[in-house]
Amino acid sequence: MVSALGMTAVLGGCGSTGSSDVTLRLVAADYGDSAANSSKKYWDNLVKAYESQHSGVKVEVSVYSWNDVDRKVKEMVDAGDAPDLAQIGAYADYAAAGKLYQASDLLSIRTQADFLSQLADAGEWKHVQYGIPFAASTRVLFYNKTLFAKAGITPPTTWSELAADAKALKGEGVKYPYALPLGPEEAQAETMQWLLSGGKGYTDDIGTYTIDSAENVQTFTWLKDELVGKGLTGPVAPGKLNRADAFAAFADGQVGMLNGHPTLIQQAAKKGVRFGMVPMPGRTGEARAAMGVADWMMGFKQHGHADQIGDFLDFVYDQKNVLAFSRAYGLLPVTGSASNTMTESDSAPDQALHPFLDQLPTSELYPVGKTSWAAVSAAVKKQIGQAVTPAGSPAGVLTGLQATATEADSDDVN
Structure with a gap:
């Protein structure tokens, strides 16, 4: 450098x-x-x-x-x-x-x-x-080339391919087939990337919070049922897994896939991990946007x-x-x-x-131009992990976050 x-x-x-x-x-x-x-x-x-x-x-x-x-x-x-x-x-x-x-x-x-x-x-x-x-x-999907080769798989371009890849990685004994850090350190980032991947986001085109949109509920329902519920996100509950720990696990060769930003390049390279990077998959193709x-x-x-x-x-x-x-x-x-x-x-x-x-x-x-964003981000960090627990309700958690956002936004109309 x-x-x-x-x-x-x-x-x-x-x-x-x-x-x-x-x-x-x-x-x-x-x-x-x-x-x-x-x-x-x-x-x-x-x-x-x-x-x-x-x-x-x-x-x-x-x-x-x-x-x-x-x-x-x-x-x-x-x-x-x-x-x-x-x-x-x-x-x-x-x-x-x-x-x-x-x-x-x-x-x-x-x-x-x-x-x-x-x-x-x-x-x-x-x-x-x-x-x-x-x-x-920005964020892209990092994948471990060595683990992918061992499992005989290629980088995913859709959610269904991501789930299939994660299943194959689990079959090879990979500790974290897909690392899903929804812990309090940076859950708002992982959440936003998945919301964008599902076609929506925290706000609509005019800046109104739409956290509990049908598309966002569908996104977290899919995460809960198809990744977390099938044991494809590793031994640590997503709500307790922080981004720094997920990155460290990737650098240690224990993660098949995760969303990462540029600092992970050096971190993984220092440990000799062979990795590739591709755009984050969307529901049926490339995500609407990267975060x-x-x-x-x-x-x-x-x-x-x-x-x-x-x-x-x-x-x-x-x-x-x-x-x-x-x-x-x-x-x-x-x-x-x-x-x-x-x-x-x-x-x-x-x-x-x-x-x-x-x-x-x-x-x-992020909707950083809204003074309400700090409160919304803090609420996401604290609560979003509950959406993918076995007894969790994606719709219930997102509705609660929407209520928090609406209240925080009442004095911050753009």
Whole structure:
């Protein structure tokens, strides 16, 4: 992978913003898994390059783990001292509270136009963009090539083929024929991918929650009856299986198939697992859409500095910098220029991301533009596993989640 240390680009023609002695404070999330590849190194080098061309502007960056970063920003805002910039997991609450700059108040037209449209659209609250996409990923179906060869099967393209493959893998003694992580860590992701696979999702085309739609009930009924009920999801109840544990089991060669994002590539490769990746199957063919995920950059209005914030962000989103960050952390570029470059690249790290890039243009993201989403996501994490237990009722659980969503959404009409 390309080192973050060598990634900063010098933008020709950049100079001072015309203001002096301005210090911007940025709070950012850490995408690294060790001190050696911490995001702090990425930001240190990018800031050094930026400041060398902007003598009147300093940028102070504080990097926190994903366990802490959203809370840190909230504490700063609640204390009346918001950062100038935050790169975190959600923006809608701050937008609704009137604390953020609109993206158009900060970014050049060229930068705005370069964002992938579905990511820019997902950054809108009440049809105005406040959330600026920073990193993206999608999900594909990973499968263990060694286990598949042993069972004499090929990657599935429909649900019935997936169930048949899982049955064959179970017959060969595979511990988790299909790993179904509906545990509290990230159940909202696995749930969304299956809802999309069944033809629907959390919301309809105009953003209204439709969690208990007939199609969604049919999807979880199928999961309960055809996978979980037939013992094809492994020894741990899906409601108790977390995503990290499922990924670790895949890397240990104990899983036949599971939904995965780009970080699983390196995790499995380090353990010598031979794996392939295909689009998630749908009920009778390819899923309606893959699930996409984006993390967000935002600018707070409290201390002003809109011109300096915007100028710095134009530098952050330069193609070379976007590519370098994406390559360093195995994530997908959020801009069209960087995405096209990666798609056309024949380097091994870039090619490894091509299956995810292929899914991105038609991917569907969480309804992050709704301030109600946090409450809905928390409810899904807590309750969805019950839908596939032996005594569970898919319709009952989804109806309960719909009631939670409707209540949470009552003050957040788009």
